[in-house]
Amino acid sequence: MIEGILLENALEEILKRADRITDTKKVKVEEANGFCLAENIYAELDNPPFPRSPVDGYAVRSEDIRGAVRGNPAVLKVAGCIYAGDNGGAFSIKPGEAYRIMTGAPFPEGADTAVKQEDTDCGEETVKVNKSQKPWDNYCFQGEDYKKNSLLLAKGSRITFAEQGILSGIGRTEVAVYRKPVIRVLTTGDELCQPGNPLKPGKIYDSNGMMVSSRLRELGVKPESVSHCADSEAGLAAELKKAAEDADIIVTTGGVSVGKKDILHGALEILGAEKIFWRIRLQPGTPTIFSVYGKTLILSLSGNPFGAMANLELLLRPALEAMTGDPAFAMEMRRGIMEVDFEKRCKVRRFVRAVYKNGKVSFPQGIFSSGAIGTLRGCNCLLDIPAGRENVKAGEQVAVWML
Ligand SMILES: Nc1nc2c(c(=O)[nH]1)N[C@H]1C(S)=C(S)[C@@H](COP(=O)(O)OP(=O)(O)OC[C@H]3O[C@@H](n4cnc5c(N)ncnc54)[C@H](O)[C@@H]3O)O[C@H]1N2
Numbered sequence: 564m565i566e567g568i569l570l571e572n573a574l575e576e577i578l579k580r581a582d583r584i585t586d587t588k589k590v591k592v593e594e595a596n597g598f599c600l601a602e603n604i605y606a607e608l609d610n611p612p613f614p615r616s617p618v619d620g621y622a623v624r625s626e627d628i629r630g631a632v633r634g635n636p637a638v639l640k641v642a643g644c645i646y647a648g649d650n651g652g653a654f655s656i657k658p659g660e661a662y663r664i665m666t667g668a669p670f671p672e673g674a675d676t677a678v679k680q681e682d683t684d685c686g687e688e689t690v691k692v693n694k695s696q697k698p699w700d701n702y703c704f705q706g707e708d709y710k711k712n713s714l715l716l717a718k719g720s721r722i723t724f725a726e727q728g729i730l731s732g733i734g735r736t737e738v739a740v741y742r743k744p745v746i747r748v749l750t751t752g753d754e755l756c757q758p759g760n761p762l763k764p765g766k767i768y769d770s771n772g773m774m775v776s777s778r779l780r781e782l783g784v785k786p787e788s789v790s791h792c793a794d795s796e797a798g799l800a801a802e803l804k805k806a807a808e809d810a811d812i813i814v815t816t817g818g819v820s821v822g823k824k825d826i827l828h829g830a831l832e833i834l835g836a837e838k839i840f841w842r843i844r845l846q847p848g849t850p851t852i853f854s855v856y857g858k859t860l861i862l863s864l865s866g867n868p869f870g871a872m873a874n875l876e877l878l879l880r881p882a883l884e885a886m887t888g889d890p891a892f893a894m895e896m897r898r899g900i901m902e903v904d905f906e907k908r909c910k911v912r913r914f915v916r917a918v919y920k921n922g923k924v925s926f927p928q929g930i931f932s933s934g935a936i937g938t939l940r941g942c943n944c945l946l947d948i949p950a951g952r953e954n955v956k957a958g959e960q961v962a963v964w965m966l
């Protein structure tokens with residue numbers, strides 16, 4: 564077990580053990596958002612599947628309207644009307660004819676352009692066309708969006724609304740995806756009271772359970788369970804063992820420091836988990852423990868809400884990226900200019916909740932200790948102040964990690 568590790572090395576230790584998940588399953592397209600594709604998706608048809616009109620107007624042969632101008636229009640016989648949904652193969656245009664046509668409707672055989680109805684007299688029997696058009700003006704070609712058998716979506720890509728639209732656009736209702744990591748969240752601490760119950764003296768409401776699970780859901784991995792465990796080493800060991808039956812990752816909060824009820828150490832020992840590291844040289848969340856039990860990674864975060872939250876971002880997101888191959892989990896680093904001074908008291912690398920906007924970095928009003936939760940509101944990044952640095956001054960350029 565490594566005691567006191569740099570963040571970079573802590574990440575290395577985690578990533579070494581964060582194996583890529585290769586199990587696949589079929590899901591309905593409507594439920595596929597956030598999964599990564601486990602198959603290449605090829606177009607099963609041309610899109611559009613037939614040449615179609617992009618305007619409401621008249622399908623014509625461009626040679627029949629050559630030289631037409633207002634005052635000297637081309638006059639054509641209206642041979643019929645074609646609506647979106649009609650079969651274009653059933654219509655064929657002859658010289659001197661026009662078809663009334665709607666947006667999205669198939670072109671009749673032989674027509675090579677559609678004239679907007681605003682450029683005509685909107686005639687029913689015959690139509691006066693006041694404008695000349697080149698062949699293929701206002702003409703959507705079959706397959707112009709994509710051709711049958713072309714690669715539309717590559718295996719491994721994350722499915723968002725756009726991919727779901729594309730899948731529906733080729734008529735798919737199901738798709739093969741990689742299963743997401745199974746995560747179980749356990750909060751610990753006898754002082755915790757679950758929201759909805761009256762708060763007894765000395766107790767506090769459990770906010771970590773909600774915050775951690777909600778953040779995981781926001782990131783795209785809804786935890787399988789969120790539960791609370793009392794401060795009993797044997798009890799927690801049993802809970803961890805049960806959770807590890809199917810979990811790829813167990814996230815715990817609280818009980819990782821040196822207090823008499825900091826039970827993670829004892830519980831992990833009873834469980835027989837291999838402790839990989841304890842204590843990262845950063846603030847907040849210094850006493851984080853990372854251990855492994857069988858194939859399950861156990862990330863034990865500090866009970867202090869900001870310690871838990873910051874370490875979830877810094878340690879779990881890279882692990883999720885490695886397990887899924889999905890770069891959407893990675894944190895984005897930006898550079899910004901400090902709007903005010905910030906006083907850093909610790910020697911280690913420090914992450915501070917902050918607001919990044921238009922290249923400027925500012926802070927919420929209030930306190931920033933790792934036990935404070937109120938000032939998380941509105942923050943969208945973690946300011947990264949390197950080890951050894953002291954105060955950071957207004958006007959300085961700094962690095963922030965976007966949440
Ligand atoms: N003698 C020392 N004391 C402490 C050290 C140290 O090095 N030597 N480290 C401090 C640091 S840094 C941190 S961080 C905390 C970590 O403590 P634990 O992870 O063991 O967490 P707890 O003691 O269980 O809780 C800390 C704090 O957070 C509150 N908490 C816990 N769980 C929740 C929850 N689910 N929702 C809301 N709040 C929660 C808890 O009541 C405590 O106030 O240790 C320092 N001490």
Ligand code: MOO
Pocket residue numbers: 845846847848849850865867869870871933934
């Ligand atoms: O490392 Mo702790 O989260 O600062 O208070």
